[in-house]
Amino acid sequence: MNIKHEIQGEIRIISLREERLDAHNSDLLKSELNSLFESGAKNIVIDLKEVRFIDSSGLGVLVSGFKNASARQGSLTLCSLQNQVRSMFELTRLHRVFDIYTTIDEALEHF
Amino acid sequence: MEIAQQIQMSLLPDAAPDIPGVEISGRCISAAHVGGDYYDYFCCGEHRCDILIADVSGHSVGAALIMAEVRTLLRAQIGAARSTSTILQDINSQLYEDLTRAELFITMFYAGYNAATGRLSYSNAGHNPPLVCRSGGDGCSELDAEGLIIGVKPAVLFEEREIELQRGDVLLLYTDGLIEAMNGDGEMFGTDRVCRQLSQVRLLPTAEIIDSFYRSLYEFTGSSSLQDDVSLVVVRLA
Numbered sequence: 388m389n390i391k392h393e394i395q396g397e398i399r400i401i402s403l404r405e406e407r408l409d410a411h412n413s414d415l416l417k418s419e420l421n422s423l424f425e426s427g428a429k430n431i432v433i434d435l436k437e438v439r440f441i442d443s444s445g446l447g448v449l450v451s452g453f454k455n456a457s458a459r460q461g462s463l464t465l466c467s468l469q470n471q472v473r474s475m476f477e478l479t480r481l482h483r484v485f486d487i488y489t490t491i492d493e494a495l496e497h498f
Numbered sequence: 499m500e501i502a503q504q505i506q507m508s509l510l511p512d513a514a515p516d517i518p519g520v521e522i523s524g525r526c527i528s529a530a531h532v533g534g535d536y537y538d539y540f541c542c543g544e545h546r547c548d549i550l551i552a553d554v555s556g557h558s559v560g561a562a563l564i565m566a567e568v569r570t571l572l573r574a575q576i577g578a579a580r581s582t583s584t585i586l587q588d589i590n591s592q593l594y595e596d597l598t599r600a601e602l603f604i605t606m607f608y609a610g611y612n613a614a615t616g617r618l619s620y621s622n623a624g625h626n627p628p629l630v631c632r633s634g635g636d637g638c639s640e641l642d643a644e645g646l647i648i649g650v651k652p653a654v655l656f657e658e659r660e661i662e663l664q665r666g667d668v669l670l671l672y673t674d675g676l677i678e679a680m681n682g683d684g685e686m687f688g689t690d691r692v693c694r695q696l697s698q699v700r701l702l703p704t705a706e707i708i709d710s711f712y713r714s715l716y717e718f719t720g721s722s723s724l725q726d727d728v729s730l731v732v733v734r735l736a
Contacts, residue, residue: 410557417601442674442678442726443553443555443556443603443605443674444555444556444557446555446603447555447556447601447602447603448601450601450603450649450650451598451601453650454598454650478624478626479605479624479646479647480624480644480645480646480647481624481646481647481650483646484646484650484651
């Protein structure tokens with residue numbers, strides 16, 4: 388899985404360089420998130436700008452990352468959702484659970 | 499994966515409930531990459547028939563086991579005459595911890611039909627809204643209600659809505675494998691195509707309506723196997 392990592396103070400930014408987040412690659416994102424949490428990270432921003440399609444496996448990894456961050460008094464926020472991805476969040480009502488921003492900068496401002 | 503598939507298939511109903519004036523068919527065709535589709539229907543008393551469709555995220559034995567747990571919990575409350583919103587609320591609170599541990603979630607649409615009044619009440623936990631094609635009208639509409647997917651928060655409230663059904667009305671409950679099926683150009687089957695087809699085939703027997711959708715899917719994708727599980731439940735009031 389192609390992922391770009393950035394660190395801004397205590398915030399880790401993960402930019403997914405994939406067109407799809409689905410059953411074929413969601414486990415890889417899960418491992419990335421788990422190793423971030425294990426290294427002590429609590430606040431994570433996931434940039435989904437390049438993701439055109441997400442399925443329930445992809446959503447599952449984001450939900451589990453969200454719960455993991457919350458359990459550590461941290462947060463997992465999302466930014467730059469494309470149309471299909473946004474529709475999935477609206478269908479599942481997860482857009483009312485996650486903090487979702489238009490850009491990385493906007494997400495960072497809210498910490 | 500074969501074990502998961504066997505568990506999944508053994509949990510699906512093998513016969514439709516016998517309610518006068520209601521014709522129901524359901525089918526699930528598994529993909530090689532098995533998912534967590536589940537549908538069920540059961541009668542409570544003379545007039546009430548409950549119908550549900552759900553999808554457990556993930557593709558594993560874990561998802562199939564969660565599905566078995568959902569089925570046990572749902573079947574344990576048959577006859578308790580509870581509202582659809584309460585049923586989803588209870589399922590969410592009962593399964594929250596197991597789902598968190600398994601890192602899974604469930605989408606579920608749950609409806610209760612009362613054959614004496616013709617009223618269908620329903621609640622939705624983030625599942626693809628079923629489509630209803632009315633006997634008098636053209637086109638179809640979605641049955642949606644507010645509700646978060648199951649397993650994200652320990653306590654969730656679900657909206658309950660109600661419609662009155664009439665003779666000839668057809669309902670289609672489905673899982674995401676139907677609308678997300680992709681052709682060679684990367685185009686998805688989509689809800690609009692499903693709506694158009696449902697309007698065209700709504701007079702066929704329910705089992706044939708289901709056949710027609712699978713045929714269209716195979717034609718659309720140009721493949722003889724499915725990319726994800728596709729479950730369909732069709733209900734018609736006769």
